[in-house]
């Protein structure tokens with residue numbers, strides 16, 4: 001799949017709509033299923049507006065691209081792609097408050113896009129769909145593929161921190177654990193190895209992999225599957241004890257190419273064992289290893305882009321709320337308690 005020319009068209013539509021003040025007519029939907037172009041009748045400028053906002057948001061802060069891609073995954077894996085990752089709790093019991101989401105960024109960006117859409121098409125475009133569209137645009141704007149994103153999700157209004165603790169695999173997962181976490185969401189080994197390519201962009205805090213460097217088995221040892229040179233670099237960036245500001249230190253997950261959505265993640269994993277044990281675990285299964293090796297040596301990203309698009313669309317179908325289920329609310333991050 002090559003990088004198509006659709007986004008500039010979408011952007012042009014958004015701008016044209018904004019200039020002439022075209023507002024979408026609110027007509028009822030006929031079908032209760034996810035589909036590309038779900039908002040064509042009710043808010044035809046939705047995708048263009050999301051793209052235009054994403055363009056502006058990433059211009060201001062390019063580090064939000066990986067965060068917004070990650071947000072779609074964290075939303076979908078916890079009670080389905082229902083926007084519940086945006087909900088807040090005064091008691092600290094929302095998904096947002098769970099350990100895997102403490103490093104999540106981009107909530108304000110989603111709210112900004114939502115606010116813009118609310119002025120143009122009130123109560124029409126769900127937060128879950130905005131997250132899905134933002135993830136696709138984040139990939140494209142990081143020089144990755146463009147793909148048709150399905151929409152039509154509605155938003156949930158329940159958020160439970162424990163669900164996020166339980167449903168998101170920790171970074172020290174082995175391949176058996178990873179397969180278990182993904183198979184309960186109907187995702188295959190191929191989907192895993194393809195979706196993990198998302199770690200081609202973005203950064204991680206030292207916390208997520210420090211154990212690999214200093215105390216892998218509890219005997220003050222290093223993970224033997226991690227390349228020694230790479231481990232040395234990581235130890236410099238992430239000391240054994242990290243107080244104060246050092247806690248905020250972040251390292252690229254795909255060094256040298258951390259802002260470009262490309263195949264170098266697979267070369268990195270093959271050469272070094274990857275940043276997280278879960279990345280390295282791809283080498284411990286014949287099928288996922290074979291894919292890593294093939295993509296690491298591929299001369300073009302076309303096959304990967306196609307696989308990635310298919311896997312993202314599939315992940316985006318996870319336990320969605322359709323039709324009369326769920327809601328479309330004016331603000332994504334409302335307090336539930």
Ligand code: HEM
Nearest residue numbers: 066067070073103169170171195198202203204205208278
């Ligand atoms: C077993 C599965 C996975 C594990 C254990 C995992 C773990 C992690 C961890 C620990 C971080 C670093 C967070 C931080 O410290 O700031 C991270 C970042 C990231 N993850 Fe994953 N991840 C997994 C799967 C995925 C999937 C399926 C996607 C996308 C479809 C994804 C996309 C990302 C992105 C783009 C970032 C960078 C975020 C940023 O720079 O703000 N991850 N992941």
